[in-house]
Amino acid sequence: REAGNDQLVCASRIKRCRNYYEILGVERDASEEDLKKAYRKLALKFHPDKNRAPGATEAFKAIGNAFAVLSNPEKRLRYDEFGSDQEHVSTGQARHYNYYTEFEADITPEEIFNVFFGGHFPTGNIHMFSNVARDAHYYPRRQRNERAWTQEQEEEENRPQNSYSAFIQLMPVFIIIIVSVITQLMATNPPYSLFYKSSIGHVISRETENLQVPYYVDKNFEKNYQGAELQELEKTVEKDYIDYIQTSCWKEKQQKSDLSNLAKLYRDERLKQKAESLKLEHCEKLSSLIGMHKGG
Helix, strand or coil: CHHHHHHHHHHHHHHHCCCHHHHHCCCCCCCHHHHHHHHHHHHHHHCCCCCCCCCHHHHHHHHHHHHHHHCCHHHHHHHHHHHHHHHHHCCCCCCCCCCCHHHCCCCCHHHHHHHHHCCCCCCCCHHHCCCCCCCCCHHHHHHHHHHHHHHHHHHHHHCCCCHHHHHHHHHHHHHHHHHHHHHHHHCCCCCCECCCEHHHCECEEEECCCCCCEEEECCCHHHHCCHHHHHHHHHHHHHHHHHHHHHHHHHHHHHHHHHHHHHHHHCCHHHHHHHHHCCCHHHHHHHHHHHHHHHC
16 A cells, blocks of 8 residues: 555656656756666656556656657757747646647657567566576576565665765756856847747747748837848848758658667567658748748
């Protein structure tokens, strides 16, 4: 009963998380190895085959989705830049695992789990999963190690930390926060944004006259930009937008290529079909923009 209560509390914690970093329990500057370590621990804890608590399945999906996005350098960069703003727009709606579609994973949580653990739910020491001969000698040894590994894990989680060492570990985080606050105080807001940003007042939607590129400005924009100045600014907006579309197109092609490579590596027909059906929406927008530019 105590184990079940603990699983329920953990599942509730995942449900209350506000972003992918909180879900995995890592800092925003976490390395790739930190992400993998956090995912292994949480995936083993919340896998539906092991955790039967209400909400565990949703938590397992959230953990897989968070790892898939943050472990992809391009998606992580875009999530760090625009994730919080998109979350702000959806304020007032139910937040229960309502991850914005732009930051959803291209691979399912089960597929990620299979990549890590070879398609089998591990019940023993996680370092024994790969390159282990599956014979009669292996299974008894796995059962003997299971209880010892679980006990070591619980002892490590419950071991109290020295307050001084904890302060030293958190010091880089404090420095980053202080530098970030100072930088924001000194920086001036740009006159426009390609995306809705209520934090700096860019909530009024406009379109450029030439290519009809959408962008956002504040309420004082029309007072400061008219005539030739407005035309020059909109040229900059269109250039930034085309750069963004080109980068997004490249990322779409890269994601399609990554899925195809995974499908070949694991001989997974489902992944192959997903790669073939993946739409290159930003690449289509780029072709349309190029056509409009030539027509103009």
